Amino acid sequence: MSNVRVLVGTRKGAFILTSDGKREKWDVSGPHFAGWELYHLKGSPADPNRLYASQTSGWFGQIIQRSDDGGKTWFQPGTPAGEPTISPEGMPKGESNKFVYDTSPETGKPLTTHQWYDGKPHPWEFKRVWHLEPSLDDPDTVYAGVEDAALFRSTNGGQTWVELPGLRGHGTGAQWQPGAGGMCLHTIILDPKNRERIFVAISAAGAFRTDDGGTTWKPINRGLHSQYIPDPTAEVGHCVHHVAQHPANPNLLYMQKHWDVMRSEDAGDTWHEVSGNLPTDFGFVIDVHPHEPETIYVVPIKSDGEHFPPEGKLRVYRSRTGGNEWEALTKGLPQENCYVNVLRDAMAVDSLDQCGVYFGTTGGQVYASPDAGDSWAPIVRDLPAVLSVEVQVFS
């Protein structure tokens, strides 16, 4: 019998929701790390009991937490209390919350600057980890997307982190600028068929791809059109909100941009718009059905100035045609007086035969659909504002 575990990050802690494969009755544990912002939690595909969590605070900075038992217990994968921080050989031990940009002339790039909101140069400053993406094969290898935008990797279970500086230093970094939420690297996709290929997305810079395991990178934003930047078709500067890939067809990507829902069939080399009949094409989340590469989900949000569903109706829109033709999914969702938002990492799909779809709102609800979106029910209604939702299926 399969079991389902939903990992929920909120503004005031983490919650773990578990059910059997029917996904009707749920157990709720939490809050874990009460009072802290949990930007993201994610489990290792290679070991479902290995979980990583990004715990942050405006007061105390970044903490990385790890669980090796499916979320029952957690620890910081650094030096244990009472042990010296320097090994007998003089090497520093784990400091799991140390994210330092690589400025070395040998492997890194000088930090220089990126653009601030007003277009002025601004120095790179680490603020927090937005997204953790465990390796598809190795539970001890995990990637971290951070603000100010950069990509880090740990190969020792989160004890220490090293930047992949080719991304930040590939040449366009000086033109990147923060979106309203900060200059964050929020999307990391590890290609399941080509282990050397990684996709990332940054707000507001765009999408990028490496084909050599993270050494060199290139922007993949051709076809994006953003009317709010000086050159609407610029190579970088686009406010990409989220990107999703179907694992069986990894060249097929879908993007929720600030405005516009986009599709690429060539691993991001070119994009075209598939917003079609959506009531608004602004939004944050996008995800793909695990068994149907042409079935995708978005949650339209009224506008960049009004972050809530149009007409106060919370509707997931589903396309079974890879975009352009969309249907509203409303059964079980509030259809009046609903003014929540669904943030970019707050939707997930499970891999059961009858696909489950999950999303969380800034109003603290986590909704689940055990039938691919046809009907919905809240698992919980009154959590703190939800920042992220991930789901695991395990036996």
Place this chain on the structure above:
Amino acid sequence: MKGGIIHLVMPAHLRTLAGVSGDVTVKVEGEVTRRSILDALETQYPMLRGTIREHVSGERRPFLRFFACSEDVTHQSPDEPLPPEIASGTEPFFIIGAIAGG
């Protein structure tokens, strides 16, 4: 005043991270300053490294303040000797989160 057992009061979130339920004591060798106290604290509780001072710069995190003997010592030099009551452990050294939000 040289050396001593220092009595420290920390915000609840830092106590949780350090795995302690109340105030903590740390042993400081040499001059008792903010820097030497925080060095001793981070050695005893390495999970706190980076949460009070930035990893690379060593600068105080912006929303934290330090008090000693009812005085705000946040903006003193980190190498300024602290009052003898702190060094002797008769008065605690406070690490305080700035009040923000409602």
